[in-house]
Amino acid sequence: MTPWLLLLAVFIIPLLVYLGITVKSFLxxxxxxxxxVPTMIVFMAFCxxxxxxxxAYNAVIIFNKGNLQLKKPN
Numbered sequence: 001m002t003p004w005l006l007l008l009a010v011f012i013i014p015l016l017v018y019l020g021i022t023v024k025s026f027l028x029x030x031x032x033x034x035x036x037v038p039t040m041i042v043f044m045a046f047c048x049x050x051x052x053x054x055x056a057y058n059a060v061i062i063f064n065k066g067n068l069q070l071k072k073p074n
Contacts, residue, residue, distance in 0.1 A: 005058060012054055019047050 020043035
């Protein structure tokens with residue numbers, strides 16, 4: 001299971017970086033003040049829902065595969 005998550009991360013992380021840079025360049029075309037804002041802040045402000053969905057998907061995989069299990073009461 002872990003190799004699949006690592007492989008997914010290899011593709012998703014550059015995609016999220018590209019998405020953050022694209023959103024920043026689009027916004028800086030309309031609002032010049034955005035050029036001086038760090039890309040990470042722009043990403044967290046406008047692209048965080050996409051990242052949250054990615055992390056939720058990873059959590060579901062880890063939970064369903066059994067790597068993260070709740071203790072059963074005795």
